[in-house]
Amino acid sequence: MAAPSGAPVRESSLAEVQASDRQSGVERASTEGKHPLRSVQAMRGLAAVMVLILHATEMATERFGSRQPNWWAGAAGVDIFFVISGYVMSLSSGRLVRRKGGATKFLKRRLERIVPIYWIATTLKVALLLWIPALGLRGLGGSWHVVASYLFLPSWNTSHAALPVVPVGWTLNFEMLYYALFALALAFKLPPLRVLTPLLIALALVPLAVHAKVYAPLSWCNPILLEFLFGMMLERAWRRGWKLQPGPAWVVLCVAMSLLVLLPGQDGTLLRPFLWGLPAVVMLAAALSLEDSIGRRLPLSILLIGDASYSIYLTHGFVLPVVARLFEALPWAGGRQMLPIVLVSLALCLGAGWIFYLWVELPLIHFFHRRRMPA
Numbered sequence: 612m613a614a615p616s617g618a619p620v621r622e623s624s625l626a627e628v629q630a631s632d633r634q635s636g637v638e639r640a641s642t643e644g645k646h647p648l649r650s651v652q653a654m655r656g657l658a659a660v661m662v663l664i665l666h667a668t669e670m671a672t673e674r675f676g677s678r679q680p681n682w683w684a685g686a687a688g689v690d691i692f693f694v695i696s697g698y699v700m701s702l703s704s705g706r707l708v709r710r711k712g713g714a715t716k717f718l719k720r721r722l723e724r725i726v727p728i729y730w731i732a733t734t735l736k737v738a739l740l741l742w743i744p745a746l747g748l749r750g751l752g753g754s755w756h757v758v759a760s761y762l763f764l765p766s767w768n769t770s771h772a773a774l775p776v777v778p779v780g781w782t783l784n785f786e787m788l789y790y791a792l793f794a795l796a797l798a799f800k801l802p803p804l805r806v807l808t809p810l811l812i813a814l815a816l817v818p819l820a821v822h823a824k825v826y827a828p829l830s831w832c833n834p835i836l837l838e839f840l841f842g843m844m845l846e847r848a849w850r851r852g853w854k855l856q857p858g859p860a861w862v863v864l865c866v867a868m869s870l871l872v873l874l875p876g877q878d879g880t881l882l883r884p885f886l887w888g889l890p891a892v893v894m895l896a897a898a899l900s901l902e903d904s905i906g907r908r909l910p911l912s913i914l915l916i917g918d919a920s921y922s923i924y925l926t927h928g929f930v931l932p933v934v935a936r937l938f939e940a941l942p943w944a945g946g947r948q949m950l951p952i953v954l955v956s957l958a959l960c961l962g963a964g965w966i967f968y969l970w971v972e973l974p975l976i977h978f979f980h981r982r983r984m985p986a
Contacts, residue, residue: 649906650898651699652917654691659920659964660957661688662779663927667934667956671949674935687871689782690838690887694895696786697842698849700793701804705846707797714797721790723979728972729783732925733760736776739929751776763787765830773830779924781830788831789839804843811836818881834881838888845892855900864897916961922972923964930960 665685672681707713740751751757752768759766760775763784768774774781789807796806817832855863867890874886916923934956 648899648902649909649914650902651695651895653909653913654695654895654898654917655920656913656916658688658691658695659916659923660961661685661691662924663957663960664953666927666931667953667960668949670931670935670956671952675938675952684872684874687887687891690835690871690883691891691894692782693785693835693838694842694845694888694891696789697839698846698895699842700789700839701843701846702850704793704797705803708802709800713800714794717797718790718794724976725783725786727975728922728925728967729777729780730761731971732777732929733775733780735929740776765827767827773827777925777928779928784831785833785836785839789836804840804847807843808840811840815884834884835888837884838891841884841888841892842895845896849896849899855897857901857904860897860900863893864901867891867893867897915965919961919965919968919972922968923961926964926967927956927960930963931956934959 662685665682665688668681668685704713704717707717710716737751737757752766756766756768757776760777760780763775763780765773765781765784766775768776768778773784775784792807792810793803796803799806814832815834815837817829818834821829821832870890871887871894874890934952937955938952
C-alpha cells in the first residue's frame with residue numbers, strides 16, 4: 612500500500628487514531644480494556660480489500676469485457692464488516708444501558724464517526740457526476756435520490772436499484788438502521804441484545820412475504836441484518852469467558868476463510884447470513900482467541916489498512932474509473948487482462964484511501980475528540 616514515507620509518521624498516526632478511538636468507542640479495546648484489538652483491525656482491513664477486489668473485477672468486466680469471472684466472494688467483506696459492527700457496538704456501548712442520556716451519547720458518537728466523511732464523499736460524487744456524467748456508468752438519480760442518500764434512506768437510482776449516490780453507501784443504510792434500533796434499546800434502558808433479537812429477526816423475515824422492489828424502504832428488510840445480531844451474540848459469549856485455544860483457533864480461522872472464498876455468491880439471497888455471515892462470525896471468534904498470541908505481531912501495514920478501511924471503502928469507487936481510463940489508454944489489448952487491472956486498482960485505491968484517511972478522516976476524529984474533552 613502506498614503510504615507516507617518514514618516509520619515515525621506511520622507509527623504516530625496509528626497511535627493517535629487508537630488513542631482517539633479508545634475515547635470514542637470506535638476501535639474498541641479488549642474485554643479488559645487494556646489494549647486495542649489488533650486482530651479486529653486486521654479483519655477490517657481484510658474486509659475492505661475483499662470488497663475492493665470484487666469491484667475491481669466488476670470494473671474489468673464492465674469496461675473491458677474481461678473473460679475472467681468476477682470474484683463474487685469479495686462481497687463477503689460486507690458480512691465481515693456487519694459482524695464486527697455488531698460485536699463492537701455491543702462491547703463498547705452496552706454499559707450505556709443504565710446511564711442517563713445513553714441513547715443520545717451513543718447516537719452522537721455514531722453520527723460523528725460515520726456521517727461527515729460520507730457526506731463529503733456524497734457531495735464530491737454529486738459534483739463529479741454533474742460536471743462529468745461519463746465518469747459514472749449509471750449517472751445521477753433525481754433530486755429525492757440525492758437527498759435520500761444524505762439521509763441514509765433507501766431510494767431508487769437510475770437502474771431502479773436501492774443504491775445511494777455513493778453505491779457502497781447501501782451498507783451504511785443498514786448500519787444506520789442498526790444504530791437507530793440499538794439507540795432505541797438504550798433509550799428504554801433495556802439490554803440491546805434482548806431488544807434487537809426479535810426486531811432484527813422480524814425485519815429479516817419480511818422478504819419472505821413482500822418483495823423489496825415494491826417500495827424502496829423495504830430494502831431495509833433484509834436477512835443480512837441478522838449478521839449484526841450474530842456479532843452481538845458473539846460478544847455476549849466472549850464476555851462470559853468463551854474462547855478457543857490457539858491450535859483449534861488457527862484451524863477454525865483457516866476453515867472459515869476458505870468457506871468465505873470458495874462458497875458461491877450469496878449476494879441478495881436469503882442464505883447470505885448463514886453461508887457468509889456465520890463463517891464471518893467464526894473468523895472473528897478465532898481472531899479474538901488469537902489476539903494475545905498474534906495481536907502485537909501483526910504487520911503494521913495490515914493494521915494501517917484496517918485503520919483506513921472506512922476511507923478505503925468510501926473512496927475506491929472514485930479511483931476505479933481512473934484506473935479504467937488508464938487501461939483504456941494502453942496501446943495493446945493484452946494489457947487489459949484481469950490480473951494487472953486488479954493489482955493496479957489495489958495499489959491506487961489503497962493509496963488514495965490512506966491519503967483520504969490522513970487528510971480527512973483522522974483530522975475529523977481528532978476534531979470531535981477535542982470537542983468532547985473537558986475545558
